[in-house]
Amino acid sequence: MDFWQVIKKRHSVRSFDSQKDVSDKDIKKIIEAGKMAPSAGAIYPTNFLIIRDQKTKIEIAEAALGQYFISEAPVVIVVVADIEKTASRYGQRGRNLYAIQDAAAATENLLLAATALGLGTCWVGAFDEDKISQILKLEKSQRPLAIIPVGYKKV
Numbered sequence: 001m002d003f004w005q006v007i008k009k010r011h012s013v014r015s016f017d018s019q020k021d022v023s024d025k026d027i028k029k030i031i032e033a034g035k036m037a038p039s040a041g042a043i044y045p046t047n048f049l050i051i052r053d054q055k056t057k058i059e060i061a062e063a064a065l066g067q068y069f070i071s072e073a074p075v076v077i078v079v080v081a082d083i084e085k086t087a088s089r090y091g092q093r094g095r096n097l098y099a100i101q102d103a104a105a106a107t108e109n110l111l112l113a114a115t116a117l118g119l120g121t122c123w124v125g126a127f128d129e130d131k132i133s134q135i136l137k138l139e140k141s142q143r144p145l146a147i148i149p150v151g152y153k154k155v
C-alpha cells in the first residue's frame with residue numbers, strides 16, 4: 001500500500017474479530033513506527049505498553065468509560081508519556097505541550113503503520129487517567145495519553 005492509500009484507508013475501527021490474532025511481528029513493526037515519530041529535543045519520552053491479557057483489557061475498557069470494543073481487540077497498546085523527562089529540559093512547556101505532542105505524533109504513526117499492515121485501530125482518548133495508571137501500575141511521571149485497540153476488523 002502506498003503512502004496516500006494508507007492515509008485514505010485509515011479510519012476508526014470499533015468492532016474486532018476476536019478470533020483472529022495479531023502477530024508479535026506486526027506489533028513490533030507498529031511500535032517501531034511509533035518510535036520513529038519526531039520528538040522535541042530528541043528526548044523520546046513516549047513508551048508503548050502492549051496488553052494481551054484479557055482481564056487487563058476488560059479493566060482498561062471499564063476505565064475508558066465502558067468502551068468495551070477495546071477488550072474485543074487481541075492487542076491493546078497504551079501510549080504513555082514520561083512527562084518529567086521532557087520537563088527536565090523544557091520545564092512547563094515540555095510537560096504540558098511537547099511531551100503530549102510527541103505522544104500524539106507517535107500515536108498517529110502507530111495508526112498508519114497498523115493500517116499499512118491491514119489492521120484496524122481506534123484512537124481512544126476518553127478514559128479515567130488515574131484508573132488507567134492504577135491498572136498499569138504507572139509511575140507518577142508516566143501519563144497515559146492514548147489507548148489503541150489493534151485487531152482485524154470484524155466483517
Ligand SMILES: Cc1cc2nc3c(=O)[nH]c(=O)nc-3n(C[C@H](O)[C@H](O)[C@H](O)COP(=O)(O)O)c2cc1C
Nearest residue numbers: 010011012013014064067122123124125126127146
Ligand atoms: C484525541 C482523540 C481522542 C479520541 N477518543 C475516542 C474515544 O474515546 N472513543 C472513540 O470511539 N473514538 C475516539 N476517537 C476517534 C474519533 O472519534 C475519530 O477519529 C473521528 O470520529 C474521525 O473518524 P475516523 O478516525 O474514522 O477518521 C478519538 C480521536 C482522537 C484524535
